[in-house]
Amino acid sequence: MTTFQTIDDLEPGRRLLVRIDVNAAVEDGIVQDSRRFARHAETIRELLADDHAVALLAHQGRPGRDTFVSLEGHAEILADHLDHPVAFVADTAGEDALAAIEDLESGDVLLLGNVRMCDEELPEEEPDVKAETALVRTLAPAFDAYVGDAYSAAHRSHASIVGFPRVMDAYAGRVMEREYTAITAVREREFDGPVTMVLGGTKAEDTIPIVERLDDTVDRFCLGGVVGELFLRADGHDVGYDVAGSSRFDHQWETHRDDLERILDAYRDELFLPTDLADEDGDGNRREVPVDGIRKSQPFLDVGSETADRYADLASDSAAVFVKGALGVFEDERFADGTVTVVSAIAESDCFSVVGGGDTARVVELYDVDEDDFSRVTIAGGAYVRALTGEPLVGIDVLEDQH
Numbered sequence: 368m369t370t371f372q373t374i375d376d377l378e379p380g381r382r383l384l385v386r387i388d389v390n391a392a393v394e395d396g397i398v399q400d401s402r403r404f405a406r407h408a409e410t411i412r413e414l415l416a417d418d419h420a421v422a423l424l425a426h427q428g429r430p431g432r433d434t435f436v437s438l439e440g441h442a443e444i445l446a447d448h449l450d451h452p453v454a455f456v457a458d459t460a461g462e463d464a465l466a467a468i469e470d471l472e473s474g475d476v477l478l479l480g481n482v483r484m485c486d487e488e489l490p491e492e493e494p495d496v497k498a499e500t501a502l503v504r505t506l507a508p509a510f511d512a513y514v515g516d517a518y519s520a521a522h523r524s525h526a527s528i529v530g531f532p533r534v535m536d537a538y539a540g541r542v543m544e545r546e547y548t549a550i551t552a553v554r555e556r557e558f559d560g561p562v563t564m565v566l567g568g569t570k571a572e573d574t575i576p577i578v579e580r581l582d583d584t585v586d587r588f589c590l591g592g593v594v595g596e597l598f599l600r601a602d603g604h605d606v607g608y609d610v611a612g613s614s615r616f617d618h619q620w621e622t623h624r625d626d627l628e629r630i631l632d633a634y635r636d637e638l639f640l641p642t643d644l645a646d647e648d649g650d651g652n653r654r655e656v657p658v659d660g661i662r663k664s665q666p667f668l669d670v671g672s673e674t675a676d677r678y679a680d681l682a683s684d685s686a687a688v689f690v691k692g693a694l695g696v697f698e699d700e701r702f703a704d705g706t707v708t709v710v711s712a713i714a715e716s717d718c719f720s721v722v723g724g725g726d727t728a729r730v731v732e733l734y735d736v737d738e739d740d741f742s743r744v745t746i747a748g749g750a751y752v753r754a755l756t757g758e759p760l761v762g763i764d765v766l767e768d769q770h
């Protein structure tokens with residue numbers, strides 16, 4: 368049972384501001400389709416069937432990153448999924464946006480400009496502070512209600528997530544409702560056997576604290592990706608440094624070094640670190656090297672096959688497996704082996720399994736693994752692992768406050 372209003376509680380024919388999360392991979396400047404688009408399209412389709420006028424609010428990347436791009440391509444992908452036009456305005460709360468919103472009629476869909484272009488969106492502040500931003504104060508009066516559908520960003524206390532529900536009638540969209548219900552049910556399950564978590568990806572902030580918080584539930588953590596390399600660095604290995612143009616490691620190391628070292632010390636028996644890694648040789652081919660022999664060289668892009676096989680064995684021998692974050696840059700076929708080996712082993716086993724992460728869930732599509740072979744494929748990453756620990760999500764709290 369949900370503890371917030373959902374779109375089932377909306378009167379038909381309203382003017383709605385709908386926060387979705389279609390934050391996506393960007394390759395060579397081109398936004399890549401993902402399960403996030405398909406899932407949000409389901410919410411939008413239902414809203415159109417009820418004659419609502421829909422303005423969508425979303426983000427892409429973060430300022431300073433090469434994934435921080437316009438949402439124009441997102442509008443095209445959404446339109447394909449919906450088989451319905453999605454207009455785009457490259458403005459979020461200025462004159463152009465307000466004019467486009469005013470023109471909206473029942474059955475129209477409009478995507479507003481990347482909300483992270485507004486300076487007020489990102490700083491993590493209390494919902495009441497976010498409700499006072501010009502972004503919220505300008506857009507809120509133009510709508511009858513707010514629909515929060517961005518479960519995968521519900522762990523961020525950003526204006527578009529927590530500000531609007533403070534000043535508007537607010538409802539959960541289908542994605543929000545389904546993800547919340549599914550992850551809550553997962554959290555309440557008990558498992559008869561070992562529980563394994565595969566923790567990888569690039570976001571130290573979202574993953575490192577999970578080890579401590581899920582210590583009671585998870586028996587072994589298989590580490591990979593950028594996060595795995597940072598743990599290897601904490602363990603005294605010569606990896607996890609910014610070399611040859613990479614910029615993912617040193618700033619995360621500076622921020623999280625104490626936590627990495629403390630957690631490694633306290634939970635060493637439960638942590639499995641890569642024993643080999645893969646990078647690109649001078650001819651552009653995959654090359655695998657044992658961790659012990661590495662001296663600071665080029666960035667590593669995958670775990671090696673010895674590590675992948677060991678993680679796959681651990682996963683197959685588990686009652687439940689949770690995946691958050693990829694073990695390598697699986698978007699490049701040469702560096703997909705680690706993630707695909709482990710995810711395929713999970714798919715083939717009878718264990719209870721959840722695969723999560725906006726990017727990570729794409730492995731299932733790109734490498735033709737059958738979604739039905741997992742108990743759940745969630746489009747959330749950081750939000751899902753936080754919810755697993757029982758930590759409240761601010762984006763849900765603000766919806767519940769209205770009930």
Ligand SMILES: Nc1ncnc2c1ncn2[C@@H]1O[C@H](COP(=O)(O)OP(=O)(O)OP(=O)(O)O)[C@@H](O)[C@H]1O
Pocket residue numbers: 392519567568569570573591592593615667668669691692693694695696697698723724725726727728746747748749750
């Ligand atoms: N060694 C590595 N170097 C660089 N990128 C890596 C490495 N290993 C994995 N990745 C990248 O990690 C990404 C997935 O992890 P990410 O931290 O983005 O989390 P996610 O699963 O998408 O969850 P979220 O929804 O929180 O974003 C993949 O796109 C993959 O390319």
Ligand SMILES: O=C(O)[C@H](O)COP(=O)(O)O
Pocket residue numbers: 388390428429519520523725747748749
């Ligand atoms: O992709 C995600 O995990 C969400 O869209 C949140 O994005 P963020 O990690 O940049 O806040």
